[in-house]
Amino acid sequence: xxxxxxxxxxxxxxxxxxxxxxxxxxxxxxxxxxxxxxxxxxxxxxxxxxxxxxxxxxxxxxxxxxxxxxxxxxxxxxxxxxxxxxxxxxxxxxxxxxxxxxxxxxxxxxxxxxxxxxxxxxxxxxxxxxxxxxxxxxxxxxxxxx
Amino acid sequence: xxxxxxxxxxxxxxxxxxxxxxxxxxxxxxxxxxxxxxxxxxxxxxxxxxxxxxxxxxxxxxxxxxxxxxxxxxxxxxxxxxxxxxxxxxxxxxxxxxxxxxxxxxxxxxxxxxxxxxxxxxxxxxxxxxxxxxxxxxxxxxxxxx
DNA sequence: TATTTATTGAGAAAGATTATCATTCTCAAT
DNA sequence: ATTGAGAATGATAATCTTTCTCAATAAATA
Numbered sequence: 001x002x003x004x005x006x007x008x009x010x011x012x013x014x015x016x017x018x019x020x021x022x023x024x025x026x027x028x029x030x031x032x033x034x035x036x037x038x039x040x041x042x043x044x045x046x047x048x049x050x051x052x053x054x055x056x057x058x059x060x061x062x063x064x065x066x067x068x069x070x071x072x073x074x075x076x077x078x079x080x081x082x083x084x085x086x087x088x089x090x091x092x093x094x095x096x097x098x099x100x101x102x103x104x105x106x107x108x109x110x111x112x113x114x115x116x117x118x119x120x121x122x123x124x125x126x127x128x129x130x131x132x133x134x135x136x137x138x139x140x141x142x143x144x145x146x
Numbered sequence: 147x148x149x150x151x152x153x154x155x156x157x158x159x160x161x162x163x164x165x166x167x168x169x170x171x172x173x174x175x176x177x178x179x180x181x182x183x184x185x186x187x188x189x190x191x192x193x194x195x196x197x198x199x200x201x202x203x204x205x206x207x208x209x210x211x212x213x214x215x216x217x218x219x220x221x222x223x224x225x226x227x228x229x230x231x232x233x234x235x236x237x238x239x240x241x242x243x244x245x246x247x248x249x250x251x252x253x254x255x256x257x258x259x260x261x262x263x264x265x266x267x268x269x270x271x272x273x274x275x276x277x278x279x280x281x282x283x284x285x286x287x288x289x290x291x292x
Numbered sequence: 293t294a295t296t297t298a299t300t301g302a303g304a305a306a307g308a309t310t311a312t313c314a315t316t317c318t319c320a321a322t
Numbered sequence: 323a324t325t326g327a328g329a330a331t332g333a334t335a336a337t338c339t340t341t342c343t344c345a346a347t348a349a350a351t352a
Contacts, residue, residue, distance in 0.1 A: 014318055014329060035308085050332040055309060071217065077308085092267055101265050108257065112276050119247050121238055121278035128274050130258055132267035160298060160349055181339085196301040201340060223339085 002027050003084060004066055011064075018053045021046035026067060032078035032100060072100075072129070090128040097134075148173055149230060150212055157210075164199045167192035172213060178224035178246060218246075218275065236274035243280075 001009075004023040008015055021042040026033070029041075039054050058079055061067040070078045072093050088109070092101040108128065116123035147155075150169040154161055167188040172179070175187075185200050204225055207213040217223045218239050234255070238247040254274065262269035 016317070016330060018331070048332070052310080052333080053331060056330085059310095069219075071219070073215075073217070092262060092265055094267070095270060101267075103261055103265060105257075105261060108254065111251075111254065112274070115249055115251060116238060116276050116278050117281075119238055119249060120281050121240070121247075121276070122281050123276055123278040124241060125277040126275060127277075128258070129272060130262050130267065130269055131271040131273075132262050132269040135263075135266050135268050158350095162299065162349070164300070194301070198302080198341080199300060202299085 004061070007064060007066060013060075017046055018042075018049055019057055021049060022054065022057050026061070026079070026081050029081065032070060032080050034076045034078055036076075038079065072098075090130075092130045092132060095131050095133055150207070153210060153212060159206075163192055164188075164195055165203055167195060168200065168203050172207070172225070172227050175227065178216060178226050180222045180224055182222075184225065218244075236276075238276045238278060241277050241279055 002023050004027060005015060005020070008019070022038065024045060025038055025041045033041075035051075035054060035058070038058070039049065039051060042054070043049050058067065058069070062069055062079075065082060067079050067081055070080060070091070072078075072091070075098055087104045087106060089102045089104045092103060093099075094101070105128070109126065112126050113123045148169050150173060151161060151166070154165070168184065170191060171184055171187045179187075181197075181200060181204070184204070185195065185197060188200070189195050204213065204215070208215055208225075211228060213225050213227055215223060215225055216237070218237070221244055233250045233252060235248045235250045238249060239245075240247075251274070255272065258272050259269045
């Protein structure tokens with residue numbers, strides 16, 4: 001039984017064939033998926049799956065903390081499974097290609113909690129995004145600025 | 147002459163009455179403004195200002211680095227003047243009220259540059275968001291979990 | 293002031309997400 | 323296995339934000 005299915009059973013939330021098809025897609029996938037990718041992959045398992053159900057289920061899974069939604073500037077929204085074993089991570093966004101690289105920085109997380117506390121807040125979540133461009137060594141015609 | 151106007155002159159970009167009206171709104175405003183707030187305030191100066199022009203001008207100012215666009219989850223996009231004197235800052239978002247608090251953390255910026263470099267990136271920008279709820283002392287009926 | 297080009301406003305269009313609603317499905321209790 | 327109540331679904335309409343189109347206008351330069 002999948003981790004998603006387990007959570008649904010524990011919470012007494014209905015398990016439907018639509019949801020099982022989506023669970024399978026999201027649990028198998030590596031990295032970030034757009035809504036259209038999720039829909040088309042899940043339709044291979046459940047031919048009649050509707051777009052509205054995809055959105056509803058993604059919202060439900062986000063609310064349960066089983067997946068995360070990412071919205072980077074000028075990109076389609078993507079969804080990603082929250083790993084039970086791996087640590088929370090953040091993202092480097094390549095401003096040229098849109099490529100996403102993940103990194104962890106638990107020591108930063110601690111600093112952010114302290115900042116939140118200093119302003120009278122209990123931190124519940126946080127997000128760090130780095131925008132940059134890949135450093136290319138041995139580039140034929142360097143563009144200066146380095 | 148406003149800082150925005152100065153930049154436009156230096157770069158040889160046309161100064162129109164639409165743009166001047168928007169400059170005035172954005173330079174006077176404290177904090178974050180939505181597109182509708184910007185439009186309605188600017189219409190007091192330029193009665194015929196159109197929505198498309200607001201979007202076009204905001205995009206232009208973002209590209210010039212004179213303002214920043216912020217898109218927090220489940221909230222309308224907002225725009226904020228980039229100060230020439232104050233440091234780059236980040237945001238704490240109150241998950242209950244949506245209130246935004248700003249904080250600076252230059253020491254974190256340095257750490258992020260190093261992380262970027264470790265992954266082969268030259269950092270060009272970054273974003274830190276803390277989500278949390280206000281700690282209320284002396285609350286009549288605490289909700290546990292503390 | 294004339295000329296050239298960029299900018300504008302209005303509305304259409306696009307894209308993403310949510311709402312509506314009649315039908316279908318799930319699941320606990322029979 | 324069957325049933326019944328409520329939850330979930332798919333199709334599509336509706337909404338919301340942002341961009342596009344294009345004829346008319348305004349800005350900058352000569």
